[in-house]
Amino acid sequence: MSNKVRVRFAPSPTGPLHIGGIRTALYNYLFAKKHQGTFLIRIEDTDQNRFVPGAQDYIMESLNWAGIMPTEGPELGGEYGPYVQSERQALYKPYADTLVENGHAYYAFDSSEELTKMRDHSKTAGMPNWQYNSITRSSMVNSLTLSREEVQRRLDACEPHVIRMKIPRNEDVRFEDLIRGWVVVNTNNLDDKVLFKSDGMPTYHLANIVDDHMMKISHVIRGEEWLPSAPLHVLLYKAFGWDAPLFAHLPLLLRPDGNGKLSKRDGDRLGFPVFPLNWTTAEGELYSGYREAGYLPTAFINMLAFLGWNPGTPQEIFSLEELAQSFSLNRVSKSGAKFDADKAKWFQQQYLKALDNTIIGQKLLSHYPTESIERLAIMAGLMKERAVFISDIVAEGEYLISAPIEYDEQTVIKKWKADSADIMREWLVILSSITSFNADNIEKSFKAYLEDQHLAFGATMPQLRLLLTGKGLGPGIFDIAAFIGKKECISRMQAGLIALT
């Protein structure tokens, strides 16, 4: 790549960003990193009606959590700011005017009410796809049909109007998408899109092209939902006489069941988050997020990277740096990917397993503030192999910290026999006499006792586990015993013997 790579993620603050958006941001980030380029964020808030307070902060916080912060953007600043389109508002009108002057655009005075009426009419007449285009514009109220004086009069009277792109008749627009190859669309299928709205704001199309040009964007990497408007964008670059950036349209993230793209309600309906972070709507409705569900950002990113991309090698676990090294747009797949919640969990499990025990211990501290980091790290080592989330360690390893208050019914029925109490009482005496109370010694002495009594380990161990933990399964029982300590073992056994007899 000869020119400097500059890519952008351009969300609109209309609500929380879902994981498809994060993935788009991620691919932009990876692409920039890979090519020593710049990744920036631009907030596209040209629709004042859909603005949602807090959405912008949510977006930034999500990117920050995921570890894919841009180097230019709102609050971050940068050479090409401001990075919020509403703050750039004054900038766009002259560009729209230029297009009118050189004949690529025109003023249109038709109200949106008239237009919807128009569409409804033609629909009932059996023409479902009425468009404001190269044919119909000649019968509409615009600067192409009105006299010069009349147009000027209306403009002077501040009559509401928009500026529309004058799409040429019967031309093939072609561009090479980095993921899909050549895409060709005939302009007869395009309509005269509004570039500048009557409220004084540009539409996405205008603002996007102007900003991408001014911010020297080299590659536009965005979702497939933008593919149909890419020809319009190509036409716009041409009309301005600018070089267009290279385009790459990413496959969509699809819902795991049935059909359609992932939407915000799917997550909680299907039992997995669709959002990076929790989001509460103004009405008080909560959409759950990956962070709060307990996912490590590293696992989340790794999982997301593989939804629509693969390195071409069997390696699946990638750090962010490794992803950036390996990433390439031509290994991005063309077809939409159904989100797989099981695979997401698997990634999380892998990352938890690899996470340092002391780090897990530190995170456990908020649940067990009276415990030492050292002990919590041991707890992590004991529990993490059978956990997916840190919360599982807390939930399943509770007995490591405090004595059981109940005993698993099924295990009691299956493993607690008539003679169990006697056996455990005897063993308790021996246990009390163990001097160096570590897992090895406890195990040796327990097994020696069993041998002496001709008891089977498999039948007896669960009884000890039951007394100590209240459960029928878990980590090695001697590790548990050593962890909770001799004094605690004795008191738990005594309490258990009372409870179970």
Place this chain on the structure above:
RNA sequence: GGCCCAUUCGUCUAACGGUUAGGACAUGCGGUUUUCAUCCGUAAAAUAGGAGUUCGAUUCUCCUAUGGGCUACCA
């Protein structure tokens, strides 16, 4: 309806004209751990259909089907 994009195991995907169509997740079955989990092994599981092009098509072309996206003074 129109336009555009896509189509390999249930899911994510590999194979860029020649492979017993590979891997991962999930699933089944074994083994290790006298528990559970981990780990290891193993099984089942796919080229949407039809025409071409070619000595040979998962791979190239066309048609059909299916899925998806777009079709606003939303992004």
